[in-house]
Amino acid sequence: MADIETRLSRLEMEIKNPRFMENRGVGNEVRYYVFDYPAEQELIIRAWVRDIVRKNKNNYTTSSIVVFDLYEMIISFLKEKGFMEKCYEFEKNRGLTFLAKTIGDAMRFSTDDSIIIRRIQNDTPDNAIVFLTGVGKCFPILRSHKVLNNLHQVMDKVPVIMFYPGKYDGQELVLFLEVKDDNYYRAFKLID
Structure with a gap:
């Protein structure tokens, strides 16, 4: 894996490419992506996200970047x-465990009417790129697979990039290199 600065530079070039906004894959599926990184580089990622949003606003591009910090x-x-x-x-x-279940129930994490999913859906304009942060x-x-799976059911017009502090091999997420998540993700690894 390339160093973080190289990967972030490649990511910036990728999202600036007009083809990225076409948002369709080989089987015409909606493009959901995971940008994984070592957890100790979290502050670098946060600074990069702030910077790319600022650059995007100043460049008057046709697409906007909308950031949703899940936490x-x-x-x-x-x-x-x-x-x-x-x-x-x-x-x-x-x-x-009790607290997590209580919050999950209050915010309806496991339902089609999740408060987080509704907010992302309602606050995302057409022709945008969605950044999901705050996963760690x-x-x-909140488990990231719940967000991706529920969001995938209702949003299919814009690309979504989840910034993930751990490893993603295209099949499973390993958070902080310790907690293995055996859930299946409909997301593509973005930038090795």
Whole structure:
């Protein structure tokens, strides 16, 4: 695998290519991508995402980049509903597994009407590229396969890139190189 700066440079060239926005693969499937990277390079990725969004706005291109930080979406929901203190209590008294299930149920992670999926769908303009970030920050409360699988059911007009702090071999994700995720992903590895 090339160094992170080389891979990010290649990613920038890829998303600037007009063919990228055609968003169709060999079998005419919608293009969902995973850009994997070592977790210790998270701050480099965050800075690059901020920079590429700024560059995109200043260049007046025909497509926009829309960033959805999954962790920030969860925190925003919990604050809006006044659930933060309750979450602290749940984790302290009942554990992280209980807390993750409770948040997942409240935000309907496993349903077609997921709050996160609806927000991404509603806040994504036509002719955009979607960046999904914050995957590592929200683990294990939200599993990335739930987002990809549910989003794949409702969004098929724009390319989606999930920035993943771990390894993706085209079949399975390994988060932080420790937790193996045996779920199947309808996503293509983007930039080796």
